[in-house]
Amino acid sequence: MDRIRIVGGAPLKGTIPISGAKNAALPLMIASLLTKETLTLHGMPRLADVTLLGRILGNHGVDITIAGKRAGQSTSDGQTFKLTAAEIVDTTAPYEMVARMRASFWVLAPILARCGEAKVSLPGGCAIGTRPVDLHLVALEALGADIQLDGGYVIAKAPKGLVGNRIHLGKVSVGATHNALMAAVLARGDTEIVNAAREPEVGDLAACLVEMGAKIEGIGTSTLQIQGVPSLHGAEHAVLPDRIETGTYAMAAAITGGDVFLKGARADLLQEALQTLRTTGVEVTEEEGGIRIARNGHGLDAVSVETQPFPGFPTDLQAQLMALMCTARGVSEVRETIFENRFMHVQELARLGARIDLKGDTALVHGVNGLRGAQVMATDLRASVSLIIAGLAAQGETLIGRVYHLDRGFDRLEEKLRKCGAQIDRLSG
Numbered sequence: 001m002d003r004i005r006i007v008g009g010a011p012l013k014g015t016i017p018i019s020g021a022k023n024a025a026l027p028l029m030i031a032s033l034l035t036k037e038t039l040t041l042h043g044m045p046r047l048a049d050v051t052l053l054g055r056i057l058g059n060h061g062v063d064i065t066i067a068g069k070r071a072g073q074s075t076s077d078g079q080t081f082k083l084t085a086a087e088i089v090d091t092t093a094p095y096e097m098v099a100r101m102r103a104s105f106w107v108l109a110p111i112l113a114r115c116g117e118a119k120v121s122l123p124g125g126c127a128i129g130t131r132p133v134d135l136h137l138v139a140l141e142a143l144g145a146d147i148q149l150d151g152g153y154v155i156a157k158a159p160k161g162l163v164g165n166r167i168h169l170g171k172v173s174v175g176a177t178h179n180a181l182m183a184a185v186l187a188r189g190d191t192e193i194v195n196a197a198r199e200p201e202v203g204d205l206a207a208c209l210v211e212m213g214a215k216i217e218g219i220g221t222s223t224l225q226i227q228g229v230p231s232l233h234g235a236e237h238a239v240l241p242d243r244i245e246t247g248t249y250a251m252a253a254a255i256t257g258g259d260v261f262l263k264g265a266r267a268d269l270l271q272e273a274l275q276t277l278r279t280t281g282v283e284v285t286e287e288e289g290g291i292r293i294a295r296n297g298h299g300l301d302a303v304s305v306e307t308q309p310f311p312g313f314p315t316d317l318q319a320q321l322m323a324l325m326c327t328a329r330g331v332s333e334v335r336e337t338i339f340e341n342r343f344m345h346v347q348e349l350a351r352l353g354a355r356i357d358l359k360g361d362t363a364l365v366h367g368v369n370g371l372r373g374a375q376v377m378a379t380d381l382r383a384s385v386s387l388i389i390a391g392l393a394a395q396g397e398t399l400i401g402r403v404y405h406l407d408r409g410f411d412r413l414e415e416k417l418r419k420c421g422a423q424i425d426r427l428s429g
C-alpha cells in the first residue's frame, strides 16, 4: 500500500491551481442519467471517486468519453467528460460499487425518474458517522415513489411516473437535496423543496439542470421550486472550483508560514473559512483570478469554530483547521455539529505532538511550540489531508499510510505541493 513521506519545515511559496470540486463533479456526472442526450462537463478533477463513479455509471449504460488535452492546455485545466445515457440498460446499482462511495447512492432518483424503478444498495463513504438515508427516501416517497428495503438495497418504484409535491427535509442534507432535485425535475407538476441544502455544489447541480432544460427557481436559497418537464436535453457545463481543496491549501500555506496564490479559487464559496483564517492572523487577499494566502512572520492565534451547513464553517475543513490550530497560541475550541464521528484525526495528530482534548462533540486544541514528524495513518479523506498539513510543518520526517483516502478527493496533491517547495513524495508498495 502506498505511503506519503514528507520532510516538514519548508514554507510553501508559489501558485497552486484549484481543481474542479469533487462534490460537484459527482452529482453532475449522475445528472447525465436524466437525459438521452450528451452532457459535457469541463474542468473535471482527476480523482479516484470520479473514476469509480464513471465505472458505476458505465454499468447503467452511460457512455463516457474523456477528451484529451487540447493545445495550450495544462493538466491543471482539468478534463472534459462527455456522458451519454442514450439508454439505461441496468436499473440496479450493486453493493460492491455503492458501498465504496457515498455519492453513488444519488443514482437512485434519476434512474427512478427516467425508468420508473431503481434498485440501489445502501451507501458507504467516509466512516465519519452513521449517515442514514431516511431523508432521501422521505423525499422520493413524497413524489409518489413506493420504497421498500430488502437485503441492504433500496427498491424504489413509480411505474406511472413521479408527481410533484412539497418536500420538507427535516435536516439540512446535501445528498437528500441532490436526490430530491433530480427526481423533481422530471416529475409531473410542481415541487417545492423546503430546508434544501444551500451548499454551492447543490447550486452547481441546479444550474446544470437548468442548462439541460429543467425549470428551477430559488437556486442558492433553502427553498427550491421546481416545475417538472417531460424530458431534459444535453448541455455543456464547467464544474465549480473546489472550495474544500481551496481551504485545505490555504491552511497548508498558513501553517508553514508561506505565501501562496490559489489560482482559480473563488472566495465567495468559503467566506466563513477565510474569515476564520483572518482571525488566526493569516493574510487572506482576494485577487483577480484567485486568493492569496500569506503568513509572513506573524504567529497564529487560537480560534473557536463550530461546523455548520453552508454558509457556515464546513465540516469538510474541520480536520484541516484542527491541524492548523495545533501550533497556534492559546486554546482553540472546535465543535463538530454535522457528523458524530469526525474526530479520527485527533489521535493521529497526537502522534505528531499535538495536544488535543476531546469532550463529546468538541475538541480543545492546546497550541504547542512545534510538531515533530512521526508515522501516522489516514482514516478518511479530510482526516488524511489534515495529517499532510501537520506533516508540512513538523520537524523531520512524517510517513502517512493508507493514502488511498487522499486519492479519492485531492487531484495531484503531491505535485501541487512540491511545486511550492514542499518535500513530499509517494512511496509505492
Ligand SMILES: CC(=O)N[C@H]1[C@@H](OP(=O)(O)OP(=O)(O)OC[C@H]2O[C@@H](n3ccc(=O)[nH]c3=O)[C@H](O)[C@@H]2O)O[C@H](CO)[C@@H](O)[C@@H]1O
Pocket: 023, 026, 102, 103, 129, 130, 131, 132, 133, 134, 135, 136, 137, 171, 172, 173, 174, 175, 176, 197, 199, 315, 316, 338, 339, 340
Ligand atoms: C459527496 C458529498 O458531497 N459529500 C458531502 C455531503 O455528504 P452527504 O450528502 O452524505 O451529507 P449530508 O448533508 O446528507 O449529511 C448532513 C447530516 O444529515 C444527516 N442525514 C443525512 C441524510 C439523511 O437521509 N438523514 C440524515 O440524518 C447526516 O447523517 C449528517 O449528520 O455533504 C456533507 C455535509 O456537508 C459533506 O461532509 C460531504 O463531503
Ligand SMILES: C=C(OP(=O)(O)O)C(=O)O
Pocket: 023, 101, 102, 103, 124, 125, 126, 127, 128, 316, 381, 382, 409
Ligand atoms: C465526506 C466526504 O466524502 P463522502 O461524502 O463521499 O464520504 C468528503 O468529501 O469530505
